Amino acid sequence: MHVDVFDPTALASALERLSPSYHGVATVALDHTRVRAAIDDLVARGVHVVTLVSDAPSSRRAHYVGVDNPAAGRTAASLMGRFLGGRKGKVGVIVGSMSLRDHAERHFGFYQVLSGEYPDLVALRRARGATTANRIGR
């Protein structure tokens, strides 16, 4: 089942409309009130829910399957600092959606290491949505 990954209403509706015949659901979760409520409703009626790639930790989902995203962001910042090897300048940061916890956590980890360990590199305020060339090119 495909749902727009950036649309919490669409994802919540899809979860709410799921056939009662399902015993388990795996979803790339948006960490959004409506999505959390839809997950909790599924769990309340006995459906086992796991989140994939992007988590909603305060929901009642059974497990999250995916990488440690803050660590991935820290790794990215560490590589950035090393590759730039002492240069000074600005670093752009792009996320799809801060409701997607994997993006938000990578963003957090990236800033944590870049600001803490590479003071010569200034991270710009995050830019949202890089699905087209326009935003980046401007």
Add this chain to the structure above:
Amino acid sequence: MLGEHSDLIGLYNAGAGNEGIAGALEASGRAQDIVWIAHELTADTRRFLLGGVVDAIINQIPGTKPAPRPESCLPLLRRIDQSRSGAHPHRNLSQRQFAVSCAAVQLKALASIAQLTAPTRPDLRTFRDTHRRRSVSQEKLRRMPKGTDKETARNSDSVAASMAR
């Protein structure tokens, strides 16, 4: 972003949409100057990696076994550093690009990427030449896994790092 910040030297994309970014970077003529780090090794990002547009891809490969301890990356990192410093310039790492992974199972696949970059290209300079400005001391590389990648490695998150360009 590129137009507003002429002094932009790095770009990190925590999300998707790498095709759009690659297009924008190439259109701006700054693809080879800006260090760009992104996520997910796909057919597209692999091509960007090999072309030197993207400099590192942080990959997640579901289904792989837990990665070995981060310390197991040290021999590879030391070899990279030796290659940079010219101690072993003719090892496999003297190519234009190479890949690093903390998960042994992924190392093989990524090593094959490195080998793919080996064929001669007219503009191919030695690894040492192309990376002089980005040289990283051995001491710094020793520090690399500490505190940065432990959780990443534990989660089988691999780092495909192409020290491109």
